[in-house]
Amino acid sequence: MAYPDELLADGEQVMLHKHPHWKMLVAPVLAFLLIVAAGAFVAALAAGQSWEFYGWIAVGVIGGIGVGWLTLAPLLRWRTTHFIVTNRRVLVREGVLTRTGIDIPLNRVNSVQFRHSFVERMLGVGTLMVESASDEPLEFDDIPQVERVHSLLYRQVNPNAPGSGSQTGDGRR
Numbered sequence: 039m040a041y042p043d044e045l046l047a048d049g050e051q052v053m054l055h056k057h058p059h060w061k062m063l064v065a066p067v068l069a070f071l072l073i074v075a076a077g078a079f080v081a082a083l084a085a086g087q088s089w090e091f092y093g094w095i096a097v098g099v100i101g102g103i104g105v106g107w108l109t110l111a112p113l114l115r116w117r118t119t120h121f122i123v124t125n126r127r128v129l130v131r132e133g134v135l136t137r138t139g140i141d142i143p144l145n146r147v148n149s150v151q152f153r154h155s156f157v158e159r160m161l162g163v164g165t166l167m168v169e170s171a172s173d174e175p176l177e178f179d180d181i182p183q184v185e186r187v188h189s190l191l192y193r194q195v196n197p198n199a200p201g202s203g204s205q206t207g208d209g210r211r
Contacts, residue, residue: 056181058182118134121181127144151188
């Protein structure tokens with residue numbers, strides 16, 4: 039999904055656009071499966087009882103609230119979180135009802151670092167740390183292919199560095 043062009047400045051091009059890694063969705067999927075299993079179990083217990091109708095309504099309401107809170111809300115948060123690198127800045131946008139955003143002009147970036155554990159390396163995810171001229175380093179968690187993102191961002195910040203050639207939109211030569 040491309041970042042909306044109308045939100046970019048004249049001449050600005052998106053070099054990379056990512057959502058957080060899918061590992062953020064593991065707990066919501068497990069919660070969904072547990073809620074469905076527990077709901078089915080309680081609904082089966084209520085079958086044939088005098089209060090069966092009310093039991094099923096309660097299971098539906100509680101299950102619906104649980105799925106909305108533990109599954110749909112994290113899914114929407116994941117879907118509405120964007121990490122974007124353009125030829126001029128780094129942007130982060132997140133939030134469903136309340137949107138927040140951070141823009142860091144590339145000419146203000148002092149250093150770019152990444153960190154990932156053994157498990158994160160196996161999943162292809164990590165934390166990207168961007169230090170700008172006036173702020174403390176900002177950490178962006180769950181960045182997919184964090185080493186590629188780090189390399190692309192470094193080349194954008196230091197265009198004269200060795201290995202900084204022309205790039206395609208996804209960070210590959």
